[in-house]
Amino acid sequence: MSDAEQQSVIHVRNALKLLGARGEVRRLDDSARTAKEAANALGIEVGQIASSLIFLADGKPILVMASGKHRVNTNNVAAALEADEVTKASAEDVRAATGYAIGGVAPVGHPEQLPTIVDISLSQYDEIWAAGGHPHYVFPTTYDELLRITGGHAAEISV
Numbered sequence: 001m002s003d004a005e006q007q008s009v010i011h012v013r014n015a016l017k018l019l020g021a022r023g024e025v026r027r028l029d030d031s032a033r034t035a036k037e038a039a040n041a042l043g044i045e046v047g048q049i050a051s052s053l054i055f056l057a058d059g060k061p062i063l064v065m066a067s068g069k070h071r072v073n074t075n076n077v078a079a080a081l082e083a084d085e086v087t088k089a090s091a092e093d094v095r096a097a098t099g100y101a102i103g104g105v106a107p108v109g110h111p112e113q114l115p116t117i118v119d120i121s122l123s124q125y126d127e128i129w130a131a132g133g134h135p136h137y138v139f140p141t142t143y144d145e146l147l148r149i150t151g152g153h154a155a156e157i158s159v
Helices: 003-018 035-042 074-081 091-098 120-124 143-150
Strands: 049-057 060-067 086-088 116-119 128-131 137-141 153-155
Touching: 003 137, 035 049, 035 128, 049 074, 049 091, 060 074, 060 091, 060 120, 060 143, 074 086, 074 116, 074 153, 116 120, 116 143, 120 143, 120 153, 128 143, 137 143
Parallel strands: 049 128, 060 116, 116 153
Antiparallel strands: 049 060, 049 086, 128 137
């Protein structure tokens, strides 16, 4: 792991500690770039993966925490945010908004607080897992804690 990648993971650990999150960032032997990869590595259901996705709502970055089991309906996201248009962000937009590369975007530790929507479908699980700043790192959390640490709003955004 490069120095920059290591710094990303340390940054997430520090952000989680500052926010009072209970879960510890842990390294996976295999990449967790996708929800399916992460679920397989952890031996859990793919729905328990809280994917951190960046979209642009009326041109401004937003964070959408979606269950790995579902696809995001951008019309539902637009309605939840009262936005005219929601589009997927480019890799450059993701890095600029979060400081992380796609595949390792953590839900915390961004340069600025992003408006955040957390998919209601994640609430059915006692434990969910999110990226820890690098594709090989993840951390456990709960739905309620994810809402709290991201300052997110619950919404039904899945297809």
